[in-house]
Amino acid sequence: MRWARFEQNGTPSYAVVEDDTLIPVRGSPFESWERTGAKLKLDEVKLLVPMIPPTFYAAGMNYPEHVREVAAKIGQKPNLPTQPDIGYRANNALIAQGETIVIPADATEQVQYEGELVVVIGRECKNLTRENALSAVLGYTIGNDVSERTWQKSDRTMWRAKNTDTFKPMGPWIETDVRLEDLVTRIRLNGEQHIEFSTNHMIFGVVDYLVAMTSCLTLYPGDMMWMGTEGATANMKHGDHIEVEISGIGTLSNPVVRAG
């Protein structure tokens, strides 16, 4: 099942996606819901980000090749995580399917994509076990963890390197029927494939993170967790078009401009 969010008469509404059709619902996937009688053509609707999370979690470094690549780029030794310590990103930076990534005028050329699996929490939960952890997941969507590498190196935090407005494209929708081990992520810049990797080949997996996190904290419906990316990443420039596809979920597609 696919859940999208779109704007209807100025109000965000949830809808079920079936093939090329959007079926608006009353309610949301996080509570009770029922189909309305309406049907809309998917390609005539402007999608919103699938949800605005109460807390925006991100694993950061979570694939071995990527840890080595980024360490080389920012001039540090590779430092593979030894436990699933979750980090944070910020809601201001979220944009939806098709919206524009805006590189600020004072950014360097080192503005790069990171294609990531996004885990969407469906219910309030604490103290999850390895056995029941995935039952707290509503579904999965796709994120692009856009990063300015010189700021990532120079700053004490990642506030502007990763959370500048428009640096967190997410969507197009939440897919609930997913077998993690089958997923493949492909990243295309201007139609040319740059990276392909098995999405689930993480250093710490979805279950590892959920169990560790909920030993100390409560997760809430709509909370989300970005799971990191693999491999080297490349610069994006004005006029580029970046796509992150995860098999079985969909393709997140965004144009890139540089502010004048």
Next chain:
Amino acid sequence: MRWARFEQNGTPSYAVVEDDTLIPVRGSPFESWERTGAKLKLDEVKLLVPMIPPTFYAAGMNYPEHVREVAAKIGQKPNLPTQPDIGYRANNALIAQGETIVIPADATEQVQYEGELVVVIGRECKNLTRENALSAVLGYTIGNDVSERTWQKSDRTMWRAKNTDTFKPMGPWIETDVRLEDLVTRIRLNGEQHIEFSTNHMIFGVVDYLVAMTSCLTLYPGDMMWMGTEGATANMKHGDHIEVEISGIGTLSNPVVRAG
């Protein structure tokens, strides 16, 4: 003017605080509002955290003595910030005036208070200037940035060191009439004063942060920024009572227990 939030018939409502009286309003301080006819006694009402922010910002290290003290505690060199790089905390950890800080069973004895000024954003804003930055502030409240120092030292992020459930007491209300330069913070553990400092003697001030942050990101109504703490901090243990007072705002008061 003082804004509090409380639960009325199962729904969070805003209210104006006048002396010992709570005057519920329709609406919120972030939109339009009007007083209802009701009046409640403040001491008969359970206050909620004054707001749940879209994004929870925190300056972290922002007072010179505290930077030196924490560096000594976690065995690192003191590293004074050279620019206002904002960080993040998480909404799951927020608790209100009077609610209980719960130290997890597996935490060490190094669970410590940090009394902080909290800046509450009143309107959507970007590209603030030094001249207009404070016009985006609705008011100020008080936060206690509870921290487990061994996790702060051992972990790759501060997810459990600072964002374990109940580790972010905040309140009791938002005060809109504040002269930053007049504020004094006092921290009392079991009634004994441990620290007193001029709240505004920060390494980077409220205006510095707002101008820097909004050069890259949009702030939204209800976003908040915790401004850091000064001096050495001490351990809190089961049965303790911790108070953070900021003159002209109020006193944030919370009991402490250790989970069995």
